[in-house]
Amino acid sequence: MSKLKCEIELELKDKDGxxxxxxxxxxxxxxxxFFTLLDVHLAYRSMSITKIDGTTANVNLSDLNASQxxxxxxxxxxxxxxIVIGTSDTPYSPTxxxxxxxxxxxxxxxxxxxxxxxxxxxxxxxxxxxxxLSRVFNNASGAxxxxxxxxxxxxxxxxxxFLAARxxxxxxxxxxxQSLTVRYIISLTSS
Amino acid sequence: MTQKLKTELDLGxxxxIELELRDKDGxxxxxxxxxxxxxxxWFLYELYVQIAQSSITVTRxxxxxxxxxxxxxxxxxxxxxxxSGRGIIVGTSNLAWSIEQYKLDAPVSHGNSSGQLLYGxxxxxxxxxxxxxxxxxVTRVFTNASGAxxxxxxxxIYSLLYAGCVMxxxxxxxxxxxxxxxQSLTVRYCIYFTYA
Numbered sequence: 534m535s536k537l538k539c540e541i542e543l544e545l546k547d548k549d550g551x552x553x554x555x556x557x558x559x560x561x562x563x564x565x566x567f568f569t570l571l572d573v574h575l576a577y578r579s580m581s582i583t584k585i586d587g588t589t590a591n592v593n594l595s596d597l598n599a600s601q602x603x604x605x606x607x608x609x610x611x612x613x614x615x616i617v618i619g620t621s622d623t624p625y626s627p628t629x630x631x632x633x634x635x636x637x638x639x640x641x642x643x644x645x646x647x648x649x650x651x652x653x654x655x656x657x658x659x660x661x662x663x664x665x666l667s668r669v670f671n672n673a674s675g676a677x678x679x680x681x682x683x684x685x686x687x688x689x690x691x692x693x694x695f696l697a698a699r700x701x702x703x704x705x706x707x708x709x710x711q712s713l714t715v716r717y718i719i720s721l722t723s724s
Numbered sequence: 725m726t727q728k729l730k731t732e733l734d735l736g737x738x739x740x741i742e743l744e745l746r747d748k749d750g751x752x753x754x755x756x757x758x759x760x761x762x763x764x765x766w767f768l769y770e771l772y773v774q775i776a777q778s779s780i781t782v783t784r785x786x787x788x789x790x791x792x793x794x795x796x797x798x799x800x801x802x803x804x805x806x807x808s809g810r811g812i813i814v815g816t817s818n819l820a821w822s823i824e825q826y827k828l829d830a831p832v833s834h835g836n837s838s839g840q841l842l843y844g845x846x847x848x849x850x851x852x853x854x855x856x857x858x859x860x861x862v863t864r865v866f867t868n869a870s871g872a873x874x875x876x877x878x879x880x881i882y883s884l885l886y887a888g889c890v891m892x893x894x895x896x897x898x899x900x901x902x903x904x905x906x907q908s909l910t911v912r913y914c915i916y917f918t919y920a
Contacts, residue, residue: 535823563737563917572850572851575883576800576848577797577802594796602774655765661823664775721767
């Protein structure tokens, strides 16, 4: 028997990189959109997904570029792809299609800098394997920002960007000059 | 301050395996469900390839290594009648499950000769809701026209790659099932996630 699970790890660091706080907790992870895209590829048949703007569209499998489906490899500053953070504590629902109050990239009021989205190759761990997705968010806005929700935005051809996972977390306040590292740890272990 | 929660909730993708044994007239003889949670490492690898938009070396179901890259057909398991190289596969070995396995230990091939079963199409249904979750049914019917009984002890799921196939899951049946000549076995995977 194997166990597939997802955990979230948070690290709050000061401007010098000194660790101030570290948490690790289970993620509720998936929303319906992710599961639907999985079904699209299991069945190899187009289905409808809700985009982050609330409209729906069909996944386009007729184009070779559908190989980009599930992509979460956001580049620096890209708040449409990869791990994203927000300030809302609206409870999780599997039909949600976006973070409820996303923090955008930048140094303006209420903004944070989005680092590049890192996705490590599968690593062997005790009794199994894991994938780690991590992203660093820097606050240069001039004021504190309290993060209350995190999620993952992915891409699917024909749909564009969509919410794949969302969690409401115990709030973490990121003061000006501090950074927050968010890690999703997806593991498959024997049990 | 370092904070670590002690509890670990298993909220990942799970699946159950439903089995139905029917006689030659389609009459249901036996039906039971086995909890299945036997994803193998190649499932995680395939997920990595797509999420990272990268590539990685996998072991295909024929035992050869392959550098798997992104592809629109990754994860595809729906297949046609007679294809015993993809979709739901059954076998006759009860070798213990291991996360490293890349194929069924003794897969049954398609046909009506000794030791063979006729493989129906593997169908994949649309997502449906269930209590506090969502599920996908994947189904295949195996018919025995070999002239003798075949005892099924293992099931698995093979997924298409750009070239070849990779195994996503393998389960040893808690109770082996004897499929007599002219009987059929329906194997149905219920893949689901729950959020409460």
